[in-house]
Amino acid sequence: MRVTNSMIGDATVAALQQNLESLSQLEKQLTTGKRINQPSDDPPAVEVALSYQTSIAAGQQYLRNISSGTSWLQMTDSTLSSATSLLQRARELAVQGANDTLATSDQADMASEVDQLLQQMVQLGNSGLQGQRLFAGLKTDADPFTLNAGPPTTVVYSGDNGQMQREIDTGATMTINTPGSAVFGPAFTALINLRDHLQAGDSAAVRTNDLSSLDAALNTMITARATTGAKLNRLQAAQTQLQQSQAQLAGMLATVQDTDYAAAISNFQQQSTVYQASLQAAAKMLQPSLLDYLS
């Protein structure tokens, strides 16, 4: 084949250009740390990477939802725990009050303590987290329990039975609130009756009715607390599972989109050697012609 000087020139420029382009692609992989920097770099991998990124973002959101639900349930749990101790104190008073030999003044003192307990119980029923009432169903913006002194004394519930949901994983929701009327209602009735019976010195009624209704109210409270605890456990488990899958997804995302440094650096050095060799060859090749040797 007849070879001309401009052919050598063109081919040299094209080859240098190609070598430099490969070098710059590897350089980009090394500096960005990413193997794919635009969709055309590896279309299937880009689609996979995007869907991993979406899953990771959703997972982070679920972890936030779980943390929000956990605060709510922990607050519910500690309130129910206080309400339980409060009922236990009322039961101790009821056991004493059931004794016929008690002086009337002692019974009156006990009645006023039970009245205190009642008021505390109403406060507990109205407790909230960041201004949202825990036991009001969905009407979280107002106190659900109102104590009417009477007589007869009543506690009115103005909340509802609405359920509050949190999404804790794709498509999995959990009810995190405890509507208050079923949980606190028996306690209020039992406390009001106990107070009134102690006030009236009716030890028999305390013995026959109030002890058992206090037990029933305590039972309701403990059951609600157990449910709350179970939910907290479930959230804990979901959180652990999510954290694991997040770590896994992050690893998979890295595999898909991150630069394999060992391979990239070795390729870069190889390519850089090729580029330098082509520069040297070009410098030697482009200079001479027959004219250099004619005198």
Added chain:
Amino acid sequence: MTGSFFGLDLSLRALQAQQLALDVTGQNVANSNTAGYSRQTVNFATTAPYTLPGMNRAQIAGQVGTGVVVAGIDRARDLFADVQYRAEASVQSQAQAQSDALQQVQTVLNEPSSTGLSAMLSNFFGAWQDLANNPSDTATRAPLVQQAAALASGFNRAAQGLSTIQQNLNDHVKLDVDQVNSLSTQIAALNRQIVQVEVTGQRANDLRDRRDLLLDQVSQLAQIQSSESADGSVNVTLGGHTLVQGQSVDALTTTATGPGGMLDVRFTSDNSLATLNSGELRGLMDARDTSIPNYLGQLNSIAANLIGAVNSLHAAGYGLDGGTGRAFFAGTDAATIAVDPTVAANPNTVAAADAPNQAGNNNTALAIAQLQHTMSPSTGDSYNALIASLGVDARAAQGTLANQTALVQLLTQRRQTVSGVSLDEEATQMLRYQRAYEAAARLITTNDEMLDKLINGTGVVGR
């Protein structure tokens, strides 16, 4: 018998021929880097020998040669390689235009990144989850409205970016058509000059080189066929329709009657649509009329589906102020999507609840947040599919371009093999012509000395 001065005449012709050959070598060296230049070669021929046949010819040994003449100056050109080169250069330019346009689309959509639409969609749905976690808190509403506004303007920017690329491609079509017309006019002008030169029997080598270069350039813009007439002029057709006929040009025009009011390309004479088989124009128009509208259409339908799904849930929900029946998004597609002005002005109108007067009711917020995976196909999946198809298209265009570039390089080499100037070769020729010139000069000296002997050294016996 030849005359006394026969040798001088012969030597003179040799001097003249070698000198002309040296000039041609000079032209080759001078144009060794000129685009489109074909190396020229000198075609030496013997002059008519002595004696010519006749009844009363001289009785000498013969015939005797009378010297050399330059019969012609040829240009080294492989016309078949030209045809191949132009066909492949058309396809290369088309692939280049397509690849450039898709590269711009990739830049506009900017994926994969932490700031692209994909991430914005995640942030948007996340903000609804945050609202669901705290439906009565006004502090979670403003961030939601901001994330929604960011998503909407992300869609707007993408749609705007694609439209801008489309408009730029359209402008480029106009420029290319002007360029085709300008090149065609130059070809027609060269046709006239070439015919004028060649009718005298000379070869218009340099003018032909210039015309071939123009044909190369037109080929990059649009695939053409060219054929040469007997008089040396070239006729050019584009998609079977005459573009240049001898010295006349049927110029191309653009009118805004293409798809979507874009420019299409027509011939002036009969207003017929130009058939663009390959070339940059075809690449530009394909990207403008097929690729970009495809991506824009997908983006619009993603935005429209999102608007529809969010709004229908939102309209059934209740804001903190008890209001209902409100849209969350305004607009109908990627270009027009925006947060509804009422919602944007007062985040408390965002409907988190599915019933009035329930501060803790988050059912609507949760349902909208869950659209992320309850919509079929989901917004994220549709968008990822768009990005993947863009990636596949761009990669295919890059592949075609790389193949075509290699092919064009190969054909360029093939043309250079024939037409390129080799400095080694020219140096050798230079030496050869110089030596021949020197020898011819020596011949004159020898003849001169012989004549001197004859004229001044003869008949002087006894002087």
